[in-house]
Amino acid sequence: MHVAWTVKYKPRSLAEIVGNQEAIKTLERWLKSWEDGIPQQRAAFLHGPAGVGKTLTIEALVNDLGMELVEKNASDYRTEEKIQRFAGSASQYSGFFGRRRVILLDEMDGVHGTADRGAIPTITRIVKDSRCPIVLIANDFWNKKFVSFRDKKKYLIIEFKKPRTSELLSHLRRIVAREGIVADEEALKFIATRNQGDVRSAVNDLQALAQGKMKLTYDDVSWLAYRDRKDVIFTVLRQVLYGKTCNAAKQAVNMADVDLDMLFEWVYENTPYHFNVPGELADAMEALAKADLYRGRIRRTRNWKLMRYMIDFMTAGVAMARDKSKPSGWIPFRFPQKIRSLSASRAERAKKKGIGQKIKRRMHISVVTAQNDVLPYVRIIFESSPQMAAGLTKWFRFSEEEVDYIAGGKRRAKAILKLSN
Ligand SMILES: Nc1ncnc2c1ncn2[C@@H]1O[C@H](COP(=O)(O)OP(=O)(O)OP(=O)(O)O)[C@@H](O)[C@H]1O
Ligand SMILES: [Mg+2]
Structure with missing residues (x-):
């Protein structure tokens, strides 16, 4: 029932992919060129940031061109032996029933770079006499371990870039339209900008914020700006x-x-x-x-x-x-008393106890009741009415230090003490 929107709205054909149009054309031209015989470059190396459509593009292309994709999990070709078993033999045949096959080695970043493991030399060897196109994908093409792929005569190197915000926006617009959600342009723009070209994470954000809604407004999304920051709690509080x-x-x-x-x-x-x-x-x-x-x-x-x-x-x-x-003006958020008292120092606890004892003497209640049930009210009075606070200070005989502590601020304490003299 809960399908990820990245899956539900994953483009099935080239026309739906946003951004990187040049790169996609280049790749398409190269794949088609195999129909006229084996080209110089037997492998393509796609590289670029996460979530911009690298994997998706090769899948959609193969689909559009009626080819067959031979693909394995990254962990299946981490080592020489595994890679030989999978890609070695596959690369010697061009496919069943005339369907041209494409070998995909995705997420190459996970392949071991150390020479003794031999995965990369094996790949270069397989590429050298492959009879079908091999596509390699990684995020970080400039990693040392990929130096042997930098030979432009043998490899078609294609960089994928982050789609522009406007392109990302058009993808988000298409999704909300198909979900039947009326979305503020501002809200979508916010999501698009925030994700800086990462389509996958933009779509994830959109789903989290909009799924099941009729309308998506700017207010629904704007607080997201704080999601990754420490003051996340303030944002939630504000909401x-x-x-x-x-x-x-x-x-x-x-x-x-x-x-x-x-x-x-x-x-x-x-x-x-x-x-x-x-x-x-x-x-x-x-x-x-x-x-x-x-x-x-x-x-x-x-x-x-x-x-x-x-x-x-x-x-x-x-x-x-x-x-x-x-409420008028800006009101700062306050740290919860309960958490504050848990983290209070011993000196602070002693001060609080002293205050409790003074309250106890006047009110004939236990120190604990004084601290837990009376002090919070005293504190509110100290914060809101210096006059009343001054009166209480005299009555309870609070010391200067205690007034400081209850009032929670030097300036306020000074005003109260002045009135109580
Ligand atoms: N250009 C795009 N147009 C439309 N949807 C996209 C695009 N790029 C990514 N997506 C969405 O994000 C998902 C992930 O895309 P994809 O797997 O192609 O990313 P990738 O570039 O291979 O990322 P990674 O480097 O993390 O493997 C897709 O299933 C799709 O829903
Ligand atoms: Mg990928």
């Missing part, structure tokens, strides 16, 4: 907190490959700062509470099927809570 559609919010998780427990902590930590309509914040927190319920159940029962619900609530649930909430 979860500000995603315009359920799908955009959910998709962020699927694509980003982040740890879900970790992501939950991030969403939980940051949600309060990114909603400023209380009812909407309540809805978002409610969604997170539900996600947390599933999280607990998954942990207890190991029923991974429930993961879907946890993800839905913690992403789409939060994103959909937003209606009018629009």
Whole structure:
């Protein structure tokens, strides 16, 4: 059911291949020339970056010309013995029933370069008196081990380049059309540009982002820019907190490959700062509470099927809570408290405990409750209202250092201390 689009939309004939038209023509001319007898160059060497259509081109050509392709896995011709067995005899006959055969040695990069293995000398020997065309393919033609193939009299050397963005775009356009997806030109352009001529990976990106959709918008794809970067979590967070559609919010998780427990902590930590309509914040927190319920159940029962619900609530649930909430200005994302306290130094833990003891004395609760249930609120107050913070500082008798720690910033702490004197 889930076929890779690189397979589903793999060009079967030359006309569908984008880019490298010159190279393809050259190769076609050479293959056809065999009809008039064995040419000087008995082998062609195709080389170029990954995913640009090297393998595909030879397959499509052989198909279009009604020839027969003799092909083996790269591992089958790593050594002299194997290569002799496969290509040696095949190259002596031109094919059954008059169908001309083409021998393909693909992915030559994997062939051993060391002389004692002898794979490459064997290939050159076979090429010398082959009675049918041999096609060699590698990414890195300039590798030392291929020097013996640089003889232009004996080898037709053809470089494949990355297709231009416009060419890649036309391939992507064809795919979405056949999938019945309406795609923004901007979205496709983004995918094409990002993949810099690697058709295979562009098609993979397109499938991941667009499969099953009716529409593909720029918003659906733009966040992809961050996929490979360290701050991937911020991008996912942004999608979860500000995603315009359920799908955009959910998709962020699927694509980003982040740890879900970790992501939950991030969403939980940051949600309060990114909603400023209380009812909407309540809805978002409610969604997170539900996600947390599933999280607990998954942990207890190991029923991974429930993961879907946890993800839905913690992403789409939060994103959909937003209606009018629009926090003003830029709000930095905050590192989850829970992770912060796990990585806190001993000195920091001691400071926190000291604060807990002061809260305990005033509120007649345990130190643990003070640290876990009261301190977070104190912290929010310290961050949002210097006046109230100053009052609390006096009441709890927090030291300067403690105010620093709770306020989480020297400037804010200074303002609070000034008011409390
Ligand atoms: N020029 C192209 N036009 C259309 N589709 C392409 C093109 N190049 C690659 N593709 C798509 O990418 C897939 C991989 O292409 P192919 O195997 O030909 O790449 P390659 O150049 O041989 O890469 P590698 O060096 O990794 O072997 C194809 O099945 C096809 O779906
Ligand atoms: Mg290939």
